[in-house]
Amino acid sequence: xxxxxxxxxxxxxxxxxxxxxxxxxxxxxxxxxxxxxxxxxxxxxxxxxxxxxxxxxxxxxxxxxxxxxxxxxxxxxxxxxxxxxxxxxxxxxxxxxxxxxxxxxxxxxxxxxxxxxxxxxxxxxxxxxxxxxxxxxxxxxxxxxxxxxxxxxxxxxxxxxxxxxxxxxxxxxxxxxxxxxxxxxxxxxxxxxxxxxxxxxxxxxxxxxxxxxxxxxxxxxxxxxxxxxxxxx
Amino acid sequence: xxxxxxxxxxxxxxxxxxxxxxxxxxxxxxxxxxxxxxxxxxxxxxxxxxxxxxxxxxxxxxxxxxxxxxxxxxxxxxxxxxxxxxxxxxxxxxxxxxxxxxxxxxxxxxxxxxxxxxxxxxxxxxxxxxxxxxxxxxxxxxxxxxxxxxxxxxxxxxxxxxxxxxxxxxxxxxxxxxxxxxxxxxxxxxxxxxxxxxxxxxxxxxxxxxxxxxxxxxxxxxxxxxxxxxxxxxxxxxxxxxxxxxxxxxxxxxxxxxxxxxxxxxxxxxxxxxxxxxxxxxxxxxxxxxxxxxxxxxxxxxxxxxxxxxxxxxxxxxxxxxx
Ligand code: SF4
Ligand code: SF4
Numbered sequence: 001x002x003x004x005x006x007x008x009x010x011x012x013x014x015x016x017x018x019x020x021x022x023x024x025x026x027x028x029x030x031x032x033x034x035x036x037x038x039x040x041x042x043x044x045x046x047x048x049x050x051x052x053x054x055x056x057x058x059x060x061x062x063x064x065x066x067x068x069x070x071x072x073x074x075x076x077x078x079x080x081x082x083x084x085x086x087x088x089x090x091x092x093x094x095x096x097x098x099x100x101x102x103x104x105x106x107x108x109x110x111x112x113x114x115x116x117x118x119x120x121x122x123x124x125x126x127x128x129x130x131x132x133x134x135x136x137x138x139x140x141x142x143x144x145x146x147x148x149x150x151x152x153x154x155x156x157x158x159x160x161x162x163x164x165x166x167x168x169x170x171x172x173x174x175x176x177x178x179x180x181x182x183x184x185x186x187x188x189x190x191x192x193x194x195x196x197x198x199x200x201x202x203x204x205x206x207x208x209x210x211x212x213x214x215x216x217x218x219x220x221x222x223x224x225x226x227x228x229x230x231x232x233x
Numbered sequence: 234x235x236x237x238x239x240x241x242x243x244x245x246x247x248x249x250x251x252x253x254x255x256x257x258x259x260x261x262x263x264x265x266x267x268x269x270x271x272x273x274x275x276x277x278x279x280x281x282x283x284x285x286x287x288x289x290x291x292x293x294x295x296x297x298x299x300x301x302x303x304x305x306x307x308x309x310x311x312x313x314x315x316x317x318x319x320x321x322x323x324x325x326x327x328x329x330x331x332x333x334x335x336x337x338x339x340x341x342x343x344x345x346x347x348x349x350x351x352x353x354x355x356x357x358x359x360x361x362x363x364x365x366x367x368x369x370x371x372x373x374x375x376x377x378x379x380x381x382x383x384x385x386x387x388x389x390x391x392x393x394x395x396x397x398x399x400x401x402x403x404x405x406x407x408x409x410x411x412x413x414x415x416x417x418x419x420x421x422x423x424x425x426x427x428x429x430x431x432x433x434x435x436x437x438x439x440x441x442x443x444x445x446x447x448x449x450x451x452x453x454x455x456x457x458x459x460x461x462x463x464x465x466x467x468x469x470x471x472x473x474x475x476x477x478x479x480x481x482x483x484x485x486x487x488x489x490x491x492x493x494x495x496x497x498x499x500x501x502x503x504x505x506x507x508x509x510x511x512x513x514x515x516x517x518x519x520x521x522x523x524x525x526x527x528x529x530x531x532x533x534x535x536x537x538x539x540x541x542x543x544x545x546x547x548x549x550x551x552x553x554x555x556x
Contacts, residue, residue: 171346
């Protein structure tokens with residue numbers, strides 16, 4: 001999932017203070033699971049803004065709502081008219097949601113209520129850890145399923161650097177060295193010799209290219225168009 | 234000859250090679266490089282010019298290497314993967330070759346976080362690059378030299394002729410993987426290897442035995458890293474905090490004894506420890522050179538370049554061969 005964390009209230013206040021009618025708009029998928037930006041968190045942020053407004057003597061209406069996903073029109077389109085009736089939308093969806101909404105709200109600005117951090121998983125209750133960097137050319141079959149791009153501080157592709165220290169990364173004792181773990185795992189899988197193969201320089205254009213990356217699935221489009229024709233929509 | 238560098242020629246002659254290290258200053262003071270070059274000249278076959286070591290901004294390795302070269306010291310320029318993508322790396326390599334530089338050591342580079350680890354502010358918020366890693370960088374240098382091609386495939390009418398080096402941490406974690414690590418660098422094209430500083434000679438010899446069994450000592454020239462110890466404190470720090478370095482307890486005790494011999498005299502404490510450190514370095518050099526498969530030593534006297542002359546002479550490595 002996409003993991004994010006709330007922005008400090010002072011930063012949020014600086015974004016919203018000049019607006020009269022503000023909607024804090026939550027997203028109930030990834031960012032709800034990481035307790036950063038679901039409807040519940042949107043409600044909390046809305047009340048924090050109201051408190052701040054009354055402290056500062058600012059006249060302001062602050063509402064909140066949430067939808068299942070900000071990244072698919074079918075979820076927020078029914079709410080779009082309501083959304084557009086505000087001066088400002090503070091979206092607590094991930095950056096994808098903020099972008100997607102901004103493309104569709106006309107003259108109403110959409111500001112970010114959270115910092116979108118990474119693609120990660122729940123390591124322990126309340127602890128989220130980055131595990132993938134969305135590089136667009138997955139090589140996990142070569143590294144025992146552990147990602148050196150997302151998890152090595154230097155995105156090394158050919159084994160550990162000289163900085164590995166007792167299984168920790170050279171950047172600090174709180175960071176595991178993923179190459180230490182990859183070697184351990186490949187040993188366990190009986191595939192250590194695989195790591196002796198040299199991985200050539202990567203083509204990073206799958207990771208960061210000219211303009212946004214796009215994936216177009218023709219068969220899905222055709223199917224949806226046919227379905228729409230059938231139902232006469 | 235691949236590059237015709239002095240380092241390559243000494244190694245080809247079969248005599249033990251000596252490299253040293255020169256850290257460029259954190260300012261535009263080129264004289265500092267000249268001064269340090271003069272201290273090292275004649276006492277090593279080539280000197281590494283560090284590339285913003287610990288991610289601290291200094292005169293660039295190439296510029297300082299060119300200054301050293303103009304002042305009669307053969308440099309080993311260093312190239313980290315931290316600060317440049319493959320476009321900048323290759324452009325710098327072409328420039329370095331055009332300036333007459335012949336040796337290049339490929340490194341991953343210390344993480345930018347290190348720049349703020351000491352008293353300095355550094356640039357811990359810098360974005361690191363790592364477009365390629367060390368193995369890939371070694372491969373790029375080899376391809377440029379041997380195939381006359383850029384990484385992308387475009388031809389080089391005049392190819393840079395580098396003697397290509399890489400670093401190796403023989404006792405780093407995970408220790409059983411380190412020989413494979415070296416194998417990859419050698420397969421990628423490393424002509425010479427400089428190791429991380431070695432204090433635990435026994436353990437190093439065990440690793441070298443594995444390397445000999447793999448035949449790697451015949452495919453690349455391994456130079457054992459010797460970091461001249463300055464004090465008991467430094468040895469303790471290296472033992473506890475520097476990755477891939479362990480210092481035998483007896484060595485730390487020995488340094489502590491030297492320190493204690495000075496009583497309360499602070500100046501003498503420093504002197505006696507430095508003298509002992511030099512003795513330790515000389516012994517380590519001799520032990521390293523007695524280790525089968527080791528072709529030379531890489532002696533680092535960090536911010537203490539003046540110590541090199543005495544060490545090299547006492548180790549019986551002076552005068553350096555004229556090749
Ligand atoms: S290799 Fe790329 S796609 Fe696969 S886990 Fe790592 S970053 Fe994600
Ligand atoms: S210590 Fe491990 S995780 Fe850290 S940069 Fe080196 S190889 Fe990567």
